[in-house]
Amino acid sequence: MPVPTLVLNFGHSVLRSLTDYTEAASEIYRHYRNGWNIVAVTSAQGDQTDVLMAEARRIGPEGTSEGGGARNLPELLQLGERRSAALLALALERIGAPAFVRQARDLGLTADGDPMNAVLTGLNTGQLMQDLKDHDIVVMPGFVAIGEKDRAVLLGQGGSDLTALYVADQLGAPALLLKDVDGVYDRDPREASDQPLRRYGRVSYADVRRKAGPLIASRALDYAESTGQRFRIGKPGVAGSSQVGDVSDKPVEITSPKKLRIAMMGLGIVGGGVWRRVAEHSDRFEIVRVMVRSPEKYIDQGYPEALLTTESADLFAADPDIFIDVSGPIEPALQMTRDMLDKGVHVVSANKQAMATGGQALLDLAAQSTAQLLFSSAAGGGMPVLEMCIREKGRIARVEALLNGTTNFMLGEMDKGMTYDDALTLAQDRGYAEADPTSDVDGHDAAAKIRLVSLLGFGVELTPEQIERDTLAQVDEKLKPGTILKRVARVSGDTGKLVADLRLRALSPNNFLAKADGEDAHAVFDFTDGDRYVIRGKGAGRWPTTESVMADLYDLSNATP
Ligand SMILES: NC(=O)c1ccc[n+]([C@@H]2O[C@H](COP(=O)([O-])OP(=O)(O)OC[C@H]3O[C@@H](n4cnc5c(N)ncnc54)[C@H](O)[C@@H]3O)[C@@H](O)[C@H]2O)c1
Ligand SMILES: N[C@@H](CCO)C(=O)O
Numbered sequence: 001m002p003v004p005t006l007v008l009n010f011g012h013s014v015l016r017s018l019t020d021y022t023e024a025a026s027e028i029y030r031h032y033r034n035g036w037n038i039v040a041v042t043s044a045q046g047d048q049t050d051v052l053m054a055e056a057r058r059i060g061p062e063g064t065s066e067g068g069g070a071r072n073l074p075e076l077l078q079l080g081e082r083r084s085a086a087l088l089a090l091a092l093e094r095i096g097a098p099a100f101v102r103q104a105r106d107l108g109l110t111a112d113g114d115p116m117n118a119v120l121t122g123l124n125t126g127q128l129m130q131d132l133k134d135h136d137i138v139v140m141p142g143f144v145a146i147g148e149k150d151r152a153v154l155l156g157q158g159g160s161d162l163t164a165l166y167v168a169d170q171l172g173a174p175a176l177l178l179k180d181v182d183g184v185y186d187r188d189p190r191e192a193s194d195q196p197l198r199r200y201g202r203v204s205y206a207d208v209r210r211k212a213g214p215l216i217a218s219r220a221l222d223y224a225e226s227t228g229q230r231f232r233i234g235k236p237g238v239a240g241s242s243q244v245g246d247v248s249d250k251p252v253e254i255t256s257p258k259k260l261r262i263a264m265m266g267l268g269i270v271g272g273g274v275w276r277r278v279a280e281h282s283d284r285f286e287i288v289r290v291m292v293r294s295p296e297k298y299i300d301q302g303y304p305e306a307l308l309t310t311e312s313a314d315l316f317a318a319d320p321d322i323f324i325d326v327s328g329p330i331e332p333a334l335q336m337t338r339d340m341l342d343k344g345v346h347v348v349s350a351n352k353q354a355m356a357t358g359g360q361a362l363l364d365l366a367a368q369s370t371a372q373l374l375f376s377s378a379a380g381g382g383m384p385v386l387e388m389c390i391r392e393k394g395r396i397a398r399v400e401a402l403l404n405g406t407t408n409f410m411l412g413e414m415d416k417g418m419t420y421d422d423a424l425t426l427a428q429d430r431g432y433a434e435a436d437p438t439s440d441v442d443g444h445d446a447a448a449k450i451r452l453v454s455l456l457g458f459g460v461e462l463t464p465e466q467i468e469r470d471t472l473a474q475v476d477e478k479l480k481p482g483t484i485l486k487r488v489a490r491v492s493g494d495t496g497k498l499v500a501d502l503r504l505r506a507l508s509p510n511n512f513l514a515k516a517d518g519e520d521a522h523a524v525f526d527f528t529d530g531d532r533y534v535i536r537g538k539g540a541g542r543w544p545t546t547e548s549v550m551a552d553l554y555d556l557s558n559a560t561p
Contacts, residue, residue: 001531002129002133003035003036003037003132003136003533004035004036004037004173005036005037005038005039005132005171005173006031006036006037006038006039006173006174006175006176007038007039007041007164007165007167007168007171007173007174007175007176008027008028008031008038008039008040008041008164008175008176008177008178009040009041009042009043009142009160009161009163009164009165009175009176009177009178010024010040010041010042010043010084010088010160010178010236011043011160011161011177011178011179011180012043012044012045012046013179013180014178014179014180014235014236015042015043015044015045015046015084016045016046017045017046018045018087019280020045021084021087021088021090021091022091022094022280023236023237024040024088024091024178024236025088025091025092025094025095025097025547026095026236026237026547026550026551026554027178027236027237028040028088028092028097028137029092029095029097029382029547029551030237030551030554032097032136032137032384033376033384033387033548033551034387035387035388035391037132037136037137038136038137038138039128039132039138039140039164039167039168039171039173040085040088040137040138040139040140041140041141041142041160041163041164041167042081042084042085042088042139042140042141042142042160043080043081043084043142043143043160044080044081044083044084044143045080045083045084045087048079048080048083048084049077049080051080052076052077052079052080053066053077055076056070056073056076056077060072060073066116067116071115071151073115073116073154074115074116074144074151074152074153074154075151075152077143077154078141078143078144078152078154080143081141081142081143081144081160082103082141082144084141085101085139085140085141086101088139089101089139092137092139094543095382095538095543095544095546095547096381096382096383096520096537096538096539096541096543096544096547097137097382097537097544097547098135098136098137098536098537099135099137099138099139100131100134100135100137100138100139101138101139101140102128102131102138102139102140103140103141104140104141104144104145104146104152105146105150106127107123107124107127107128107131107140108122108123108124108127108146109122109123109124109140109145109146109163109167110122110123110145110146110147111145111146111147111153111155112147112148113147113153114153115147115151115152115153115154116153116154116156117154117155117156118145118147118153118154118155118156120145120155120162120163120166123166123167123170125170125171128167128171129171136535136536140163140167141160141163142155142159142160142161142162142163142164143155143159143160143163144159144163145163155219156217156219157217157219158216158217158218158219158220159217159219161177161216161217161220162217162219162220162223164177165177165220165223165224165229165231166223168229168231169223169224169227169229174231174232175229175231175232176231176232176233176234176241177216177231177232177233177234178234178235178236179215179233179234179235180235181215181233181235182199182234182235182238182240182241182254183199183200183203183233183234183235183240183241183242184199184200184203184207184208184211184212184215184233184242184244185197185198185199185200185211185212185251186198186199186200186211186251187211188211188212188214196253197253197254198251198252198253198254199240199242199251199252199253199254200242200248200249200251201242201243201249201251201252202242202243202245202247202248202249203242203243203244203245203248203249203251204244204245204246204247204248205221205224205225205244205245205246207248208221208244209221215233216233216244221244224244228246230243230244230245230246231243231244232244237281237284237554238257238558239558239559240254255561257284257557257558257560258321258560258561259283259284259285259286260284260285260286260321260322260553260556260557260560261286261288261318261319261320261321261322262278262285262286262287262288262320262321262322262323262324262553263287263288263289263290263291263315263316263318263320263322263323263324263345264287264289264290264291264315264323264324264325264326265290265291265292265312265315265323265324265325265326265327265332265333265336266291266292266325266326266327266328267290267292267298267303267308267326268326268328268435269431269541269542269545270326270350270377270542270545270546270549271290271324271326271327272542273542273543273545273546273549274324274326274546274549274550275287275290275303276546277546277547277550278550278553284553284554284557285322285553285557287307288307288318288319288320289307289309289314289315289317289318289320290303290307290308290309291308291309291310291311291312291314291315291327292308292309292310293310295308295309295310312332312336315336316339316340316343320340320345321345321346321556321560322345322346322347322348322553322556323336323337323340323345323346323347323348324347324348324349324549324553325337325347325348325349325350325351325354326349326350326351326549327351328351328353328434328435328436329353329354330351330353330354330357331354333349333351333354334354334357334358334362337349337354337358337362337373338358338362338365340371341365341366341369341371341373342365342369343371344369344370344371345371346371346372346373346374346556347366347371347372347373347374347375348374348375348377348549348552348553348556349373349374349375349377349378350375350377350378350545350548350549351375351378352375352378352379352445352448352449352452353448355375355378355448355452356448356449356451356452356455359451359455359461360455360461363455372556372559374552374555374556375452375552376548376549376551376552377545377548377549377552378448378449378452379403379448379449379452379453380401380403380449380521380523380537380539380548381405381519381521381537381538381539381540381541381544381545381548382521382537382538382539382541382543382544382545382547382548383521383522383523383535383536383537383538383539383544384535384537384548385399385401385403385449385453385521385523385535386452386453386456388457388523388525388533388535389452389453389456389457390456390457392457392525392527392533393456393457393458393459395527395528395529396457396458396525396526396527396528397492397493397494397526397527397528398490398491398492398493398525398526399453399457399489399490399491399492399523399524399525399526400488400489400490400513400523400524401453401488401489401490401513401521401522401523401524402486402487402488402489402513402516402520402521402522402523402539403446403449403450403453403489403502403521403523403539404440404443404445404446404449404487404539404540405427405432405519405520405521405538405539405540405541406424406427406432406433406434406437406440406441406445406519406540407440407441407446407472407487408486408487408516408518408519408520408521408539409423409426409427409430409432409518409519409540410423410424410427410441410472411472411475411485411486411487412517412518413426414475415484415485420472420475424437424441427440427519430519430541431540431541431542432519432539432540432541433540441471441472441473442469442471442472443467443469443470443471443487443502444464446469446487446489446502447464447467447469447502448464449489450462450467450489450491450500450502451464451467453489453491454491454498454500457491458491458493458494458495458498459495460495460498462498462500466500467500467501467502468501468502468503469501469502469503470487470502470503470504472487472504474504475504478504478505478506479506480506482509483506483507483508483509483514484506484507484508484509484511484514485504485505485506485507486504486505486507486513486514486516487502487503487504487505488502488503488504488505488507488513489501489502490502490503512524512534516536519538519539519540519541520536520537520538520539521536521537521538521539521540522534522535522536523535523536
């Protein structure tokens with residue numbers, strides 16, 4: 001079965017500053033981890049199109065305007081959307097999400113008529129489907145298509161909404177247009193009024209025109225109505241949205257999400273990343289206390305002394321809604337996780353050793369608690385391997401995966417001629433390795449992740465001793481000419497008999513796992529019905545791991561009334 005595709009459009013209103021591209025990448029990642037392939041269509045940032053237009057007026061022929069007068073104007077004006085696509089792809093790359101930029105020409109997106117207001121006529125859906133199969137996420141500029149004589153043409157005002165709706169329609173995929181409002185309201189939210197604002201769950205094309213004219217370009221709305229296409233309008237990071245179609249429901253008042261109080265343990269590579277990203281979302285989250293071993297070290301780095309503590313009791317006393325564990329050792333992390341769940345505090349953990357040791361008993365405790373236990377970042381870094389396990393449990397026959405970023409990175413560097421020691425030092429410098437990196441090289445780290453895959457994907461608890469493993473010291477004896485060496489985690493079987501190991505395997509260069517570069521993580525899931533899914537991401541590092549923690553935080557925020 002092909003992976004379902006979702007088309008997202010990032011409008012001008014959500015691409016105002018460079019930071020907004022980070023938010024857009026997060027939005028894409030959250031959908032990707034939920035099992036979607038993504039086509040992300042970009043608008044230009046802020047007023048980029050106006051800036052380009054002003055340049056054209058200065059340099060171009062007399063009479064150059066949005067209405068026409070210069071045949072080469074589309075070549076210039078398309079650059080805003082193309083720049084946006086490249087920036088978004090870079091933001092995705094930073095968090096380790098797979099991303100491939102495609103231009104209208106590559107995808108055979110064609111249009112006819114007025115070069116400033118052209119009408120879309122075709123898309124090479126076969127090419128786009130292939131790109132999605134190969135890369136999972138395709139980023140493309142909106143607003144531009146290829147017209148007569150292979151020249152660029154533009155789609156008029158709000159053209160990227162139209163691009164997204166057209167592409168979604170051609171693929172038979174759902175579309176979500178992302179704006180700075182989380183749906184269609186009964187009046188423009190910018191208008192001052194003492195009446196409460198109400199959002200539509202479902203809203204008709206006619207009501208969108210009547211109540212929310214500036215929200216979506218009329219050409220895009222006309223296109224959807226003429227083809228009977230339903231689509232959603234929403235806001236990055238917010239679960240609620242409005243579905244545009246034939247009918248309207250009664251709009252309802254929406255309350256803003258409660259600001260969640262966070263107590264955190266650990267402020268290292270991952271903790272430092274989480275701190276910064278949470279600070280960018282001060283409307284949704286607030287860090288109220290952080291437990292570290294040596295506060296002086298963090299005060300020197302500029303963290304506020306008043307928030308730091310060495311005492312776990314202070315974290316409980318801070319009355320948090322969420323406990324984030326980004327420490328390394330099993331204890332006190334595991335006991336604190338249990339105690340927090342007992343108190344009804346949600347837990348987000350990156351601590352794979354604590355989660356694997358807690359095992360089924362910890363999951364049972366969480367199931368009895370009013371709070372949730374989320375630990376997506378504990379395995380695979382930014383690769384959503386545990387999400388896939390949870391989603392597909394009961395259907396999985398075998399998982400093959402690269403689950404340790406440090407060793408994958410080291411194998412790549414050693415293959416290029418670096419020594420084992422230098423490769424390990426570099427992995428540590430880049431923040432991939434554990435505090436004690438023997439855990440990475442001897443397979444202890446990957447074994448904990450294999451235990452989490454077994455637990456969530458197969459419902460089986462394995463002990464570390466049940467996982468046979470090769471250490472990285474065995475590289476020379478395993479390498480074969482013409483092959484690529486990877487240390488592959490493998491889990492297969494069923495609840496009756498599950499077999500798991502971690503082996504250095506000499507793979508053919510065509511093998512999907514062999515194509516993972518550097519700290520990349522790849523995983524192949526084979527299902528009992530013969531289906532196969534592959535997923536990718538970065539297996540380690542500050543930003544990919546932070547993104548995974550942030551996605552768990554957003555899930556909690558969106559689920560909290
Ligand atoms: N670095 C990565 O790429 C990555 C990826 C996924 C998961 N993880 C996991 O995330 C966690 C943190 O990793 P990191 O790379 O940030 O490690 P790090 O060594 O950079 O940071 C660990 C932090 O935990 C603190 N800490 C440890 N024990 C503590 C205790 N008892 N009380 C208070 N603070 C304590 C340390 O002082 C430090 O601030 C680990 O469990 C790791 O396995 C790391
Ligand atoms: N040290 C771990 C961090 C991610 O869990 C790795 O290299 O994979």
